[in-house]
Amino acid sequence: MRTLMKPLVIAIISVLFIQCGKSEFDVAKGKVGKLTTKTTVNQIENVFKQDSVVKVLSEGAKGNNLFQEDDKYMVYEKGGKHLLTITPKEQLDSTSTIKSIEIFDERFKTESGINIQSTFQEINANMKINKVESSFSSATLFIDDLNATITIDNEDLGLKDFSTQKVTVEQIPDLAKIKSFTIWFN
Template sequence: MRKFWLAAATAALTVVSCNNEKDPFLIGQGQVGNLSKTVQVKELDSVFALDSVVKIAVTEDQIVAGGDVEIYDKTGSLLLVLTPHAPKADTNTIQTIRIVDPRFKTEKGLTADGTYKTIKENYTVSDIYSTLSSVVVNLNETDVYVVIDKAQLPESLRYTSNKIEATQIPETAKFKFMMVSWDQEEKAEE
């Protein structure tokens, strides 16, 4: 009988510990997988120890200061593109993240290869900005925003600079980009 209870307790602990493991592809408030908004650029190699971290220098100054950082999985597939706050030092945190891999998702099912239908059914749109070729859709209750190519919109909205309403975007509109934006509140508080 004692062995039964010992085995049951071990099984229960195993189930509980497995449930506490962090989903490496979950996007939450201040979190993208294992990356949090407090992680510094110099810590990226340890956060993505099983992946490849590639620093991209666009200008001569960024070779020293650091520019965008691309994260690839072990198969060579691009996962994320990270842009640090004012790239001046390895101690900077991440400002924006472009989600490339569709395995990354929010708790409500929003992914990089998703459609506007997921937003319409699960989120409140805070505002919509129109550019020459795209529409930027900002969401309440999350750090995520999406960019939709105007080619996904009705013909009457593609070539206008007029404000586009959430109800005018078709449910079938696919995302051009899925982005996460983190401000620098923590630095201001320090």
């Protein structure tokens, strides 16, 4: 009986380690790593206590800037690698929940393996692209199932910067790379 217990205990511990390590970098609708739609701004530093959190706060309603920037909480590993940029729903409010999270580290990935280093071919094969919007410098893919936007630079699309040409899914080259990957919590 005792010889059967040892492999069983090892198997259970292994599964727990895999599950714990995996969830730290999981990306899903309403979840990026340990952050969820319920996480508040005042919890960010505690969630990333092993990392560095750099706050860039706006002037809020007191500022005289018509084009007010959002507060941003940039999370860096101790070695200096940029992991995430978190934007709260309400500026200068520590009880606010999160509006969006831009992902910079390739370890953050979806269940299907999509991350900041994925190509358009991988995205198109694993996710339903609901809409494509063109801007002067990029095309933005809207992924409703993930509540995410993925931006691809015009240069990777074979377009000149400041082009207003409409882009469709069929026009995007398979090897086009992601410029930005943002999960929205609204």
